[in-house]
Amino acid sequence: MEIVRFAVGIALLVASALLAVQLWNGRWQFLVARPEHTRKGTFFPAGTxxxxxxxxxxxxxCFAVVATLMASEMGRLAGSALFVQAGFVVSGVALLAYGGCIVWTVACHCKVHGRPYFAGGSSRLVVTLAATCIVLTALSLLFA
Structure with missing residues (x-):
């Protein structure tokens, strides 16, 4: 079972790192908003x-939460109580940072549009954020 946990953890580490890099570089914007197709080309809404x-x-x-959960699990397997406790504390801090980043992202998205706007193409942001929450919840149950 430990091998499955680490394989899932490593896959999630790679996926979250890849998503972070691609979103930062302006690629994969389809995860944030639906593109608008015009005669001049394909465009994304303002603020995307x-x-x-x-x-x-x-x-x-998300990467930090997964990494600290895996580190805590490694400490548990190694029998190091200090490493397990440190991993648990750092994981809690990373989880708070994750929640803060979600609130910050939604608040700034609403500020760009002047109101809470998640209809149409902007609903993809909510779906992406909900998917990350579901994945982290499932991972925490796996590592519990």
Whole structure:
């Protein structure tokens, strides 16, 4: 079972790092908003790139939570109580940072639009944030 946990953890580390880099560089903006197709090309709504950069910070915090959960599990397997406790504390801090990044991303997205706007193409941001929450919840149950 430990091998499965570490394989899932490493896959999530790679996925969150890849998402963070791609969103920061302005790629994969389809995770934030639906593109608008016009005669001149395909465009994303205003503020999509900035929201994507904020979402990349959410993915960095997600990476930190996964990494600290894995470190705590390694300490448990090694029998080091100090390492397990330190991993647990740092994981709690990373989880708070993750929640703060989610609030910051949603608040800044609403500020760009002047109101809470998640209809149409902006609902993709909510779906992406909800997916990260679901994945972290499932991972915490796996490492519990």
């Amino acid at each position: 790139r900035e929201t994507g950069r904020r979402l990349s910070w959410v993915m960095v915090a």
